[in-house]
Amino acid sequence: MNNPYLPIAATIEEIIEESASIKTFVIRPDEEIVFETGQFVELTVPGVGEAPFTPSSSPSVSERMEITIMEAGSITRLLHGMSPGAKVGLRGPYGVGYPLEKFRGRPVVIVGGGVGLAPLRSLLLALMEEIQLYDTIYLKYGAKTPGDIIYRRLIPEWAEVEGLDVTLTVDGGDEDWKGNVGVVTTILDDGRIDPAKAVAVACGPPIMMKFATSRLLELGYREDEIYLSMERNMSCGIGKCGHCRLGEYYICKDGPVFTWNKIKHVEEPFA
Ligand SMILES: Cc1cc2nc3c(=O)[nH]c(=O)nc-3n(C[C@H](O)[C@H](O)[C@H](O)COP(=O)(O)OP(=O)(O)OC[C@H]3O[C@@H](n4cnc5c(N)ncnc54)[C@H](O)[C@@H]3O)c2cc1C
Numbered sequence: 001m002n003n004p005y006l007p008i009a010a011t012i013e014e015i016i017e018e019s020a021s022i023k024t025f026v027i028r029p030d031e032e033i034v035f036e037t038g039q040f041v042e043l044t045v046p047g048v049g050e051a052p053f054t055p056s057s058s059p060s061v062s063e064r065m066e067i068t069i070m071e072a073g074s075i076t077r078l079l080h081g082m083s084p085g086a087k088v089g090l091r092g093p094y095g096v097g098y099p100l101e102k103f104r105g106r107p108v109v110i111v112g113g114g115v116g117l118a119p120l121r122s123l124l125l126a127l128m129e130e131i132q133l134y135d136t137i138y139l140k141y142g143a144k145t146p147g148d149i150i151y152r153r154l155i156p157e158w159a160e161v162e163g164l165d166v167t168l169t170v171d172g173g174d175e176d177w178k179g180n181v182g183v184v185t186t187i188l189d190d191g192r193i194d195p196a197k198a199v200a201v202a203c204g205p206p207i208m209m210k211f212a213t214s215r216l217l218e219l220g221y222r223e224d225e226i227y228l229s230m231e232r233n234m235s236c237g238i239g240k241c242g243h244c245r246l247g248e249y250y251i252c253k254d255g256p257v258f259t260w261n262k263i264k265h266v267e268e269p270f271a
């Protein structure tokens with residue numbers, strides 16, 4: 001029987017610096033990995049350990065995967081110190097992704113904070129590949145400063161896409177910043193969107209998720225139409241160890257994407 005913990009060998013082909021603490025790793029696994037947008041993988045540093053990440057690349061590409069990683073602790077520090085050619089491992093995909101079929105024909109509001117735009121970029125690419133099937137897609141992204149905005153090389157291209165509306169905000173601007181200043185909840189109130197018809201998808205740091213969810217509810221988005229990408233420390237990734245418990249759920253198996261109505265009863269869901 002196959003060992004479910006055994007990773008597929010993979011090579012880092014390219015490393016793109018997104019901000020002072022965030023890099024995108026372009027990784028080629030020895031065997032193709034097919035995933036759905038929103039699912040996650042375990043990325044192994046051989047001989048050291050592994051950590052969960054959600055691919056930031058399109059799910060339609062299986063021979064190469066991009067993962068955008070913020071330096072947070074031991075594994076991510078080691079990854080940030082690597083160079084192209086380094087060998088890593090990948091296992092997965094795991095969990096349940098976004099139900100794109102439920103988004104069709106409707107406005108899709110994508111709310112990202114900081115490195116939380118990484119998993120949402122995969123979703124955005126998947127939506128853009130069949131953009132005619134959706135109503136307008138609104139990307140609302142907040143970062144601490146202009147220097148913390150990730151994918152700055154791609155955002156101007158996205159802003160040109162018909163059917164995609166991009167709004168950025170920063171907590172604090174600089175002399176060159178001409179955009180909105182304020183946390184991401186300040187750009188959610190958008191008269192062009194009918195919350196009763198829209199689907200909202202959010203990913204970001206816990207505090208941002210908490211306030212974004214409250215604001216979306218105040219604006220009239222439905223509890224079962226607010227999709228949240230949840231995080232907890234993980235170990236096995238396959239529903240065996242119980243590390244990633246969220247109420248009665250395991251994030252690795254039942255998530256990481258949950259609608260608000262499913263988890264609203266959980267004590268401190270954004271802890
Ligand atoms: C499903 C899922 C998808 C993720 N996708 C991404 C992604 O696309 N990009 C990205 O940069 N990060 C992502 N993360 C977070 C990433 O897994 C952690 O940053 C990573 O595990 C930290 O490992 P480390 O060894 O560097 O840090 P550690 O040395 O393990 O820890 C550093 C600090 O971070 C805390 N920490 C560790 N893991 C988590 C976690 N999952 N949530 C909250 N705090 C944590 C620890 O408690 C500690 O305080 C994701 C997490 C999950 C569960």
Ligand code: FES
Nearest residue numbers: 235237241242252
């Ligand atoms: S990480 Fe082990 S049960 Fe989810």
